[in-house]
Amino acid sequence: MSGFEFAGLTASFGGERVIGPLSLHVKDGERVALVGRSGAGKSTLIKLIHQRVDGHASLVPQDLGLVNALPVFHNVFMGQLDSHSAWYNTVTLVRPFRKDRDGVRQLLTELAMADKFWTPTASLSGGQRQRVAIARAIYRQSNLLLADEPISALDAPMAHLVMKALSRRFTTSVIAMHDVDMALTYSTRVVGIQDGQIALDEASDRLTAADIMPLY
Amino acid sequence: MYLSPTAKISLLFLAIAVAALFFADIAITTVNPWRDLGQFFLGVATPDFFSTEGLATALLRTVAFAFVGVALGAACGFLLSLVYRFYPVRVFCAFIRAIHELFWALIFLQFFGFHPLTGVLAIAIPYAGIFAKVYSEILEESDPVPGRLLPPGTGVVSAFLYARIPDCWVQMRTYTAYRLECGLRSSAILGFVGLPTLGFYLETSFSQGLYSEAGAMLIMFYVLIATIPLWVKPKLLPVYVLSAPFFLGEGMPIVWGNVERFFTEDIIPAPIRNGEGLADLGAWFNDLMLNEALPGIWNTLLLTQIALVATGILALLAFPLISNHFGGPVRRTSGHVFLVIARSTPEYILAYILLQLWGPSMLPAAVALALHNGGIIGHLIGRQTNTLQLRPDAPNGFNRYSWELVPRVYRSFLAFLFYRWEIIMRETAILGILGIYTLGFYVDSAIQQIRFDRAMVLILITALLNIGIDILGRYIRRKLALQTMPTC
Numbered sequence: 001m002s003g004f005e006f007a008g009l010t011a012s013f014g015g016e017r018v019i020g021p022l023s024l025h026v027k028d029g030e031r032v033a034l035v036g037r038s039g040a041g042k043s044t045l046i047k048l049i050h051q052r053v054d055g056h057a058s059l060v061p062q063d064l065g066l067v068n069a070l071p072v073f074h075n076v077f078m079g080q081l082d083s084h085s086a087w088y089n090t091v092t093l094v095r096p097f098r099k100d101r102d103g104v105r106q107l108l109t110e111l112a113m114a115d116k117f118w119t120p121t122a123s124l125s126g127g128q129r130q131r132v133a134i135a136r137a138i139y140r141q142s143n144l145l146l147a148d149e150p151i152s153a154l155d156a157p158m159a160h161l162v163m164k165a166l167s168r169r170f171t172t173s174v175i176a177m178h179d180v181d182m183a184l185t186y187s188t189r190v191v192g193i194q195d196g197q198i199a200l201d202e203a204s205d206r207l208t209a210a211d212i213m214p215l216y
Numbered sequence: 217m218y219l220s221p222t223a224k225i226s227l228l229f230l231a232i233a234v235a236a237l238f239f240a241d242i243a244i245t246t247v248n249p250w251r252d253l254g255q256f257f258l259g260v261a262t263p264d265f266f267s268t269e270g271l272a273t274a275l276l277r278t279v280a281f282a283f284v285g286v287a288l289g290a291a292c293g294f295l296l297s298l299v300y301r302f303y304p305v306r307v308f309c310a311f312i313r314a315i316h317e318l319f320w321a322l323i324f325l326q327f328f329g330f331h332p333l334t335g336v337l338a339i340a341i342p343y344a345g346i347f348a349k350v351y352s353e354i355l356e357e358s359d360p361v362p363g364r365l366l367p368p369g370t371g372v373v374s375a376f377l378y379a380r381i382p383d384c385w386v387q388m389r390t391y392t393a394y395r396l397e398c399g400l401r402s403s404a405i406l407g408f409v410g411l412p413t414l415g416f417y418l419e420t421s422f423s424q425g426l427y428s429e430a431g432a433m434l435i436m437f438y439v440l441i442a443t444i445p446l447w448v449k450p451k452l453l454p455v456y457v458l459s460a461p462f463f464l465g466e467g468m469p470i471v472w473g474n475v476e477r478f479f480t481e482d483i484i485p486a487p488i489r490n491g492e493g494l495a496d497l498g499a500w501f502n503d504l505m506l507n508e509a510l511p512g513i514w515n516t517l518l519l520t521q522i523a524l525v526a527t528g529i530l531a532l533l534a535f536p537l538i539s540n541h542f543g544g545p546v547r548r549t550s551g552h553v554f555l556v557i558a559r560s561t562p563e564y565i566l567a568y569i570l571l572q573l574w575g576p577s578m579l580p581a582a583v584a585l586a587l588h589n590g591g592i593i594g595h596l597i598g599r600q601t602n603t604l605q606l607r608p609d610a611p612n613g614f615n616r617y618s619w620e621l622v623p624r625v626y627r628s629f630l631a632f633l634f635y636r637w638e639i640i641m642r643e644t645a646i647l648g649i650l651g652i653y654t655l656g657f658y659v660d661s662a663i664q665q666i667r668f669d670r671a672m673v674l675i676l677i678t679a680l681l682n683i684g685i686d687i688l689g690r691y692i693r694r695k696l697a698l699q700t701m702p703t704c
Contacts, residue, residue: 055368065361069382078362078378082369089374140367 002143002172003028006052011044019044019196026174031167033187033204034176036215041196042176046148049174053144058137058170060147064129066136068122072113075121075132076104079140107135110165112158126153134162138169145173151182180209221696222630226528233525236518241653242582245575252573259427260434267429274417275436276463278403281332281413283460285339286399290392292340293347300352313345314682316646317402318564319656319675321409322663327478329471332464335411339402343395350391358383397444401562404437408564408649412465418565422572434561441560482668489669504670508662509677512648512655516681519578519654520641523585527640528633530590531597534558535625536617538598541606555598558591563643567650576651584647585640593632597625631698638686645678655681 003026010020019041026032034042043062050059058079066075074093077100081089092100108114111131116124121132130153137145145166151159159179163186166173177183183190184204192200192215199215219227246252265271299305321338328334363379407415414437421429448456481489487496536542537551563584570580601621610620648656655678662671693699 055364055366059365061361061365063361065359065365067359067362067379067382069385070378074378074382078366080367081371081374081378082367084374086371086373089371090377093377136365142367 003030004049004053004144006049009045009048009052011041011048017196019048022196022198024049024191024198026172029171030189031172031187032174033183033190034174034193035178035180035183035190035212036193036199038178040193040215042193043148045193046146046174046176050146056142057144057146058140058142060133060137060145060150062148062152064133066121066129066132069120071118071120072108072116072124072132072135073101073104073118076107076135076139079136079138104135104139107139111135111162127155127158130154131158131162134166138165143171145170145175147173147175149176149178152178180212183212184209222626225692225696226630229521229528230525233521236521240518240522240578240582242579243575243577244579245577246573249574256427256430256569256573259429260431262428263432263435264426264428265432265436267426267432270417270420271429271433271436273412274407274414274433275440277411277465278400278407278413278437279440280460280463280465281335281339281406281411282396282399282403283456284336284464285403286343286392286396287457287460288336288340289343289399290347290395292344294351296344296348297351297355300348305348309345309348310683310686311345311679313342313349314642314679314686315342315675316642316678317342318405318409318646318649319659319678321406321411322659322671323675325409326482326663326668327475329468329474330410331467331470333470334467335403335406335413336464338406339399343399343402347392347395351388354384354387354391355380393444393448396448397441400441400444401560405562405564408568412467415565419568422569434565438557438560442556478668482666483672485669485673486667501673504673508658508670509655509674511653512645512658512674513677513681515578515652516641516645516648516654516678519581519585519647519652520637520644520685522578523582523589523640523644524633524637526582526586527589527593527636528629530586531593531629531633532622534590534594535598535601536621538595539601539621541601541604541616541621551598555591555595558587559595561588563588564646564650567647571650571652578652581644581647581650581652581654585643589636589640593629593636596632597629600625600628627696627698630696631693634689634693634698637689638682641685642682645681 005023005025007023008021009024010022011018024045034045036042046059047061050057067078073096077092077096084092088097091097105114105117108117111134113128113131113135116128121129124132130150134147134150137147147166150166151162154162159182163182166175167186175183175187184207187204190200190202190204190207190212191198192212194200194215200212202211296305296309300309317338320341321334324334324337328337358380362383363375366375366379404414404418407413407417408419410416414433418430418433421427421433485497485500487493487500534551534555538548538555540548543551566584566587567581570584574580601624604621604624606616606620610616645655648654648658649660651657655674659671659674659678662668662674
């Protein structure tokens with residue numbers, strides 16, 4: 001089960017409503033691209049969904065949420081802290097097991113980052129940090145991906161590499177993106193947000209970039 | 217006339233201090249203070265490192281007590297910091313850190329005697345209270361996002377180790393290292409109540425007029441503190457902590473009967489112990505309050521306010537010494553040396569030395585407090601001015617000081633000063649042991665008269681006074697929106 005259906009989603013900041021009330025139904029296997037102007041409420045909607053599914057989703061927030069003092073390996077490994085005992089995790093903090101090292105290394109190779117295995121994330125560039133957060137989300141091995149601008153700091157070839165990896169790993173996803181062409185290429189459905197409401201909801205193959213532009 | 221809130225507060229505190237001066241007992245009572253001072257400096261200038269084997273032992277014991285005490289305090293403080301959000305824990309920590317190391321030592325001396333445990337606990341207990349507070353503040357400031365992103369079902373321990381500790385690690389390590397330096401100072405002054413650390417040997421040399429020997433001890437102490445980065449290395453730390461307990465010395469065995477008697481008899485107020493009525497207890501308490509507590513509180517407050525303002529003035533005068541907006545490298549180097557000495561010498565040792573030279577009054581105590589605390593704040597502010605970039609045509613000399621630098625650093629200066637307010641009061645109370653009529657004097661006399669019931673009440677009052685000043689200081693800092701990290 002990786003789809004979800006929520007009605008009456010709302011969020012307010014300082015007494016001012018920024019989202020909803022809106023309903024969203026995402027079926028298993030759907031890849032939703034969230035589009036809209038900055039400030040329209042895309043990030044808030046993603047956080048809301050993450051809360052509603054009780055954290056049972058892989059999340060890539062806009063500010064990434066990396067532990068800067070830890071190396072890349074440990075940041076990625078954090079995606080599976082729940083599947084090991086406390087002592088296993090503690091030992092891993094000091095000396096990781098081969099099995100986990102291999103798993104993480106393979107994933108990082110796929111994202112062209114294997115050379116940064118032991119580098120503390122604090123000393124990485126913006127694009128590299130973004131890929132660490134993506135690797136953590138993939139390593140988490142959940143079926144649903146929630147991602148907020150996951151490719152904003154990547155160049156075009158790298159962005160395609162990452163989006164392909166995400167499509168391979170996740171059956172269902174909700175990804176906020178400001179690049180309209182990327183959104184159309186890697187989604188099956190586009191949801192446009194305007195002033196906290198759904199202003200557009202259409203299958204991707206029936207849309208062109210020109211249909212989405214009025215939202216911006 | 218318009219005055220900014222910071223200026224108003226400064227003038228208010230200045231006025232209080234000036235008023236306090238009229239009531240305070242400020243005098244030089246020795247016949248020839250300047251000759252004594254000259255002889256002391258001559259002693260420091262001609263240190264004698266080989267006159268006694270005591271020097272090496274004193275340093276070894278000082279380091280050992282500091283390591284064991286701080287390590288134990290840090291471990292307990294860390295555990296306490298995990299439950300610090302609970303109100304009773306906060307109150308408990310505030311209470312144990314409001315009682316000075318020397319008071320703890322005086323208490324433990326009564327039932328553990330000169331056993332190493334006395335010195336270790338005297339450092340570990342108040343430090344645990346301080347560590348708990350600072351560690352919990354550091355943990356609270358860590359980034360909460362990684363914790364929220366963990367998969368549901370992640371264990372508490374794993375979540376803490378991965379999402380909390382790494383983010384705080386550097387800050388906690390820096391603070392613990394800073395506390396180790398404080399621990400060395402605390403350990404040194406424990407000698408003044410008879411434990412085998414530096415203070416004990418210093419007092420012996422001083423009372424015999426062996427200034428060259430005392431000078432050698434002081435110089436070695438400065439070297440010890442100044443070279444901490446060289447000999448305290450992360451890899452060596454476990455070695456130090458594990459071996460330090462074996463270098464605490466033998467001391468005297470603990471007589472457990474004393475421990476029991478202390479808690480079941482000695483500290484019970486005399487009227488209750490002797491089975492007298494409530495009326496007698498009231499009279500006992502009244503007598504204690506009127507004749508000891510109130511005069512003690514009054515003198516403690518007077519000296520604290522004078523010392524606080526003197527500290528501020530000295531810090532403002534001293535920071536240009538190390539600021540690279542003034543003078544050349546020669547001046548700055550000597551400025552650094554002066555400030556390092558001022559802040560490395562514990563107030564208690566400075567006060568002890570000045571008291572020997574000038575005779576008992578509040579003057580040596582105020583000067584000692586101002587030198588030590590002014591040295592610390594002057595150092596921090598001076599370092600801060602070095603990060604300031606002035607416009608190329610900024611004025612020079614006194615105008616640069618008064619128009620460009622002081623206005624820029626004044627708020628952080630006040631923040632540091634109000635942060636140290638409570639620390640100055642803790643020290644002021646304790647300086648009473650040297651014979652100034654602050655609360656420590658009455659505590660010490662009660663202990664010498666073997667009236668521990670009275671001593672405990674007075675220590676309790678001292679703790680409450682400290683907690684009160686701490687709350688007031690924090691209120692003022694919040695009112696003026698002054699920010700500091702607890703690293704001074």
